[in-house]
Amino acid sequence: MQILCSTSLLMCRMILLLLLCLPGTGNGQARFVNQQMYGVEEGLPQNYVSGISQDINGFIWVSTLDGLSRYDDRNFKTFRHQLRDSSGLSANAIYYLLTRHDNQLVLMYDGMRADRFDMESFRATRLPLLHALRNDSGAAWNVNQIRYAFNGFDWCFLQKQQKGAGWVNGKSGKISYASRSNGLLP
Template sequence: MSEYIPAITRGLVMLLITLSLPGLVRAQSVPLPQPQVITDRQGLPQAFVPDILQDKQGFIWVATRDGLCRYDGQRFKVFQPDPDGRPSLSFAGLNQLELDRHGRIWILSERMDIDVFDPRTETFTNISRQAAFRRMVKPGISYNLRIDQKDRLWLIVFGTGLFSWDLKKNRDGGFITNPGTRPLSAAMVYSIYRRGPTERSGWLR
């Protein structure tokens, strides 16, 4: 009856028979590095980690509820709000980290503060306290952020939609709409990401 079995099916049957024969196929073991448990022994200030990223120099940056942490493979350096009021992290409890094309880290806190951290100079710039940002975003709303290759800040505003702000021109782009000029609802936008480093368009989800 084998002549009635399609060629592709016969091929699959022969493959299964071959794999079932002992000694013909040997599994190759791939050595994997042992996982390392990172705790307060290395200087991690807090165990809850909502976000993590790696910068262009290879450092690991960790968002915690007790500040921003840089890990060099052996120990942590922790950045926290300055009690003396010098430019620093706005709030210790962090939600999100985002790396832009300049190597700066955008930081979103649990209170919806937005800070920009330059790892080269270890300096902070607060964005959410600027007058232009306050005009664009009303107090008391929640959002996630993205930075694109054209230095535009994108806010996924929960309960409202998607907002853009051109950082170079210090000008807001308003709420993004559908072709029929109907605003995007919060139920339609959960995240935003770029298709590739050279792409001009992105995807909404």
């Protein structure tokens, strides 16, 4: 009888310990989970989301294949390409959204086009450097297979036929290469 009681007591203690360790149980705090889904019905321009960012003012920015939207906790404000607006988006289909430290976004479109978008003035600035890069026959640009990288300032890319890598200084526009032939790659 003594063994049965100590086994039952040990089992009760283990179950109590397990229950106290589970999140949201036994600690007296209610768990708050806020899950909301947004789509076209709620004001999003399109259901495919290619990127999400938050600015310094707390607004949520969502890139889609039909424009860029800012969510203010109540409504979506959508920005789309306007044919005659040189400070607007270059296109509606945004494939990548990169957040910069200076409260700006980099929006990347098909065809190696990109804009820098100011989240306070709502103005886009073309990244003219990309026009020169698109014409570089030695670079393997490929949006779908991600053969290039962009960190918000500089571009890195692979050269065709595995001949090395290249990078572009975002400020100067200077293109540099690393390969075995120039000794920068082993």
